[in-house]
Amino acid sequence: MKKDSANKTPVYFFGTCLADMMYAESAMAAIRLIEREGYEVIFPMEQSCCGQPAYNSGFPDEAREVAWKQVEIFSKHDYPIVVPSGSCAGMMKVHYPKLFKDSPDLFIVKRFSERVVELTTFLHQYANAQYVDKGAPIKATWHSSCHAMREANCIEDSKALLSQLSNVELIELERERECCGFGGTFSIKQPEISGAMVSDKVADVVATGASVVLSGDAGCLMNITGHMDKENISVKGQHIAEFIWERING
Amino acid sequence: MASNEKFNFAQNVAEALADSQLRANFRFATDTLIQRRSTVFASPEETNFLRDVGSSMKKDVLANLPDLLEKFEAQCTKNGIVVHWAETAKDANEIILEILNENSAEKVVKGKSMASEEIHLNSYLEEHDKEVVETDFGEFIIQLCGEPPSHIIVPAVHKNRKQIAEVLAEHIEGMEYTEDVDIMLANVRSTLREHFKTADAGISGVNFGIAETGTLCLVENEGNGRMCTTVPPLHIALMGIEKLVENVEDIPAIYRLLCGSATGQRITTYFNMISGPRKKGERDGPKQVHLVLLDNGRSKIMNDPQLGDVLKCIRCGTCLNHCPVFTRIGGHAYGSTYPGPIGEILVPQIEGLDPKGAIASASTLCDACAEACPVRIPIPELIRRMRDESYGNADPSKVALSGYKRSCVESMVWRGWQWSQTSPVMNKMMLKGLALFGKWIPKVGPLKAWMSVRSKPQFGKNSLKDLVKKEGVRHE
Ligand code: SF4
Numbered sequence: 001m002k003k004d005s006a007n008k009t010p011v012y013f014f015g016t017c018l019a020d021m022m023y024a025e026s027a028m029a030a031i032r033l034i035e036r037e038g039y040e041v042i043f044p045m046e047q048s049c050c051g052q053p054a055y056n057s058g059f060p061d062e063a064r065e066v067a068w069k070q071v072e073i074f075s076k077h078d079y080p081i082v083v084p085s086g087s088c089a090g091m092m093k094v095h096y097p098k099l100f101k102d103s104p105d106l107f108i109v110k111r112f113s114e115r116v117v118e119l120t121t122f123l124h125q126y127a128n129a130q131y132v133d134k135g136a137p138i139k140a141t142w143h144s145s146c147h148a149m150r151e152a153n154c155i156e157d158s159k160a161l162l163s164q165l166s167n168v169e170l171i172e173l174e175r176e177r178e179c180c181g182f183g184g185t186f187s188i189k190q191p192e193i194s195g196a197m198v199s200d201k202v203a204d205v206v207a208t209g210a211s212v213v214l215s216g217d218a219g220c221l222m223n224i225t226g227h228m229d230k231e232n233i234s235v236k237g238q239h240i241a242e243f244i245w246e247r248i249n250g
Numbered sequence: 251m252a253s254n255e256k257f258n259f260a261q262n263v264a265e266a267l268a269d270s271q272l273r274a275n276f277r278f279a280t281d282t283l284i285q286r287r288s289t290v291f292a293s294p295e296e297t298n299f300l301r302d303v304g305s306s307m308k309k310d311v312l313a314n315l316p317d318l319l320e321k322f323e324a325q326c327t328k329n330g331i332v333v334h335w336a337e338t339a340k341d342a343n344e345i346i347l348e349i350l351n352e353n354s355a356e357k358v359v360k361g362k363s364m365a366s367e368e369i370h371l372n373s374y375l376e377e378h379d380k381e382v383v384e385t386d387f388g389e390f391i392i393q394l395c396g397e398p399p400s401h402i403i404v405p406a407v408h409k410n411r412k413q414i415a416e417v418l419a420e421h422i423e424g425m426e427y428t429e430d431v432d433i434m435l436a437n438v439r440s441t442l443r444e445h446f447k448t449a450d451a452g453i454s455g456v457n458f459g460i461a462e463t464g465t466l467c468l469v470e471n472e473g474n475g476r477m478c479t480t481v482p483p484l485h486i487a488l489m490g491i492e493k494l495v496e497n498v499e500d501i502p503a504i505y506r507l508l509c510g511s512a513t514g515q516r517i518t519t520y521f522n523m524i525s526g527p528r529k530k531g532e533r534d535g536p537k538q539v540h541l542v543l544l545d546n547g548r549s550k551i552m553n554d555p556q557l558g559d560v561l562k563c564i565r566c567g568t569c570l571n572h573c574p575v576f577t578r579i580g581g582h583a584y585g586s587t588y589p590g591p592i593g594e595i596l597v598p599q600i601e602g603l604d605p606k607g608a609i610a611s612a613s614t615l616c617d618a619c620a621e622a623c624p625v626r627i628p629i630p631e632l633i634r635r636m637r638d639e640s641y642g643n644a645d646p647s648k649v650a651l652s653g654y655k656r657s658c659v660e661s662m663v664w665r666g667w668q669w670s671q672t673s674p675v676m677n678k679m680m681l682k683g684l685a686l687f688g689k690w691i692p693k694v695g696p697l698k699a700w701m702s703v704r705s706k707p708q709f710g711k712n713s714l715k716d717l718v719k720k721e722g723v724r725h726e
Pocket of ligand 1: 511562565568579622623624625626627629
């Protein structure tokens with residue numbers, strides 16, 4: 001099981017439940033990007049979901065059980081925990097301590113939360129990743145997930161990585177700071193409002209003239225590309241990790 | 251509350267979304283207000299510092315509220331203001347009616363007051379044969395239409411200029427249709443002047459009550475507030491008990507936060523500091539000033555450390571402007587005095603969760619409101635709390651009618667989800683199941699909702715866990 005790991009700094013990887021269900025390739029690209037910087041990625045197999053769906057839907061006890069499972073699994077070592085999602089990283093960093101505020105395990109949870117770091121922040125700030133773009137010229141636009149922006153605070157890191165790709169012209173959305181309408185269970189509990197929001201977001205994407213919309217969050221991507229697909233809009237949606245991995249490998 | 255019987259949030263939402271003019275009006279208005287706010291709060295450091303000041307100021311006030319209220323009452327009384335305590339909305343309405351009756355006041359001019367909307371004062375007074383005239387321009391318009399406000403700062407924001415022109419042409423005698431704002435304002439002004447001259451009493455809200463000095467502060471732009479509180483012989487002010495500040499020195503910061511957040515102004519055109527009735531020898535001002543202090547559930551809210559945060563609110567309305575849901579559905583859809591994010595966390599607490607708890611579902615928890623709130627109320631956290639309370643899952647549940655949404659099916663779904671996310675075997679089975687049979691999941695329930703505007707989700711053949719193993723990533 002153990003591959004050549006001599007002298008490499010180990011980091012944990014939390015893939016997210018959406019990666020397991022729909023975005024495995026994106027998460028795999030994220031792992032490759034971390035390894036490329038000379039780290040050894042360790043993937044605990046019992047990991048699942050950060051617990052956010054239940055946490056946001058009025059079921060804190062179920063969320064706490066699922067959260068505790070992650071805390072346990074990732075507390076065998078004090079390695080950083082890299083998460084390819086601003087939203088899940090925000091949940092684990094900002095909300096876990098609140099979820100356990102009355103628990104005797106709070107200090108364990110806090111130690112866990114302190115180690116959580118969003119993928120692009122890790123690549124940019126910790127690993128100082130440098131990229132050479134081997135792809136053809138392309139116009140891309142960027143969607144900031146709300147929790148990436150307001151909880152994980154990783155948007156500058158994401159953009160700093162993208163700006164290294166010399167053939168990528170990044171065109172900003174007019175309403176970059178506005179939510180795409182996903183909101184987890186919101187999208188099925190308030191489908192009409194969610195629909196109005198995502199159709200506005202897609203109109204904004206189309207107006208940029210970009211051929212691909214990038215994001216650091218699979219949830220938003222699933223929402224935006226799902227709507228584009230239904231409307232037969234040919235703009236592609238891609239997770240930033242997969243996009244960078246493809247660009248630097250030509 | 252009577253209006254609750256007909257409250258159907260899903261239907262309200264559907265109707266609002268179908269009205270493209272309404273959506274355009276709200277989008278235009280909220281864009282403008284956000285933009286104006288950003289010019290006043292251009293420096294993030296300064297703004298965040300100011301928000302810290304505002305937040306801790308209100309926190310301190312709430313921590314010492316009983317003492318401060320006593321001090322405030324004593325100071326007001328000393329200033330000649332008659333103080334009344336109203337435990338409920340009904341009490342407040344009755345007290346106000348009684349004051350009017352004692353003074354044989356039949357006609358009332360009103361300044362803008364959300365507290366008066368909260369207690370449905372206008373309809374109560376009208377039921378008791380009083381004439382009530384709203385004098386804020388926006389409130390005046392919606393009163394003509396018989397509508398409630400759709401925004402706590404800009405009550406007629408759901409109407410554009412053309413629609414307002416139509417309302418005025420229809421209701422103001424001798425006025426012809428015009429979209430010229432100056433002409434519209436001039437006409438309304440001269441109509442209102444007559445009302446000010448003939449009113450027996452003026453009713454206003456209070457933005458800040460200063461405990462140390464017993465002063466009532468009123469923030470406004472049109473001068474109608476000053477007219478209401480100075481021209482008629484009787485002034486009645488209605489104030490929520492949480493609207494206190496401790497000292498005069500607290501005013502500049504909180505005032506700047508309010509103006510900047512509400513309308514993107516550095517200062518408003520008028521800032522009234524009312525410190526009592528006309529004194530001997532003075533030639534103007536009301537002969538009597540009454541203050542009605544409204545509880546209406548607030549002291550109960552205050553008892554819970556988390557729920558109590560909602561009482562820091564200074565009613566600036568910026569959380570409405572920043573809310574992507576409010577911008578889409580507008581204020582009326584919430585069917586409540588307070589719409590948008592502040593409504594989602596306040597209304598269920600005042601009116602009970604059933605049926606108003608439903609409005610707490612209208613949020614993606616995007617945090618845009620909390621990022622803008624001048625007193626740093628953690629609005630999304632309180633929305634989550636409303637959701638927990640709705641299912642009876644808060645520990646302990648404190649909001650009235652908590653658990654109204656409890657359902658065996660939904661509880662079982664979440665239990666099942668928990669199992670699939672804590673048991674590796676179940677997790678594996680679930681992922682395998684999705685990969686193999688995902689495309690045959692019938693298009694009903696949640697999937698149907700998802701697919702109303704999106705194509706069917708494509709579940710991957712491999713889970714990340716499969717790939718990790720295949721590609722030789724170290725796993726444990
Ligand atoms: S909750 Fe905050 S942002 Fe919303 S109205 Fe109150 S003070 Fe303003």
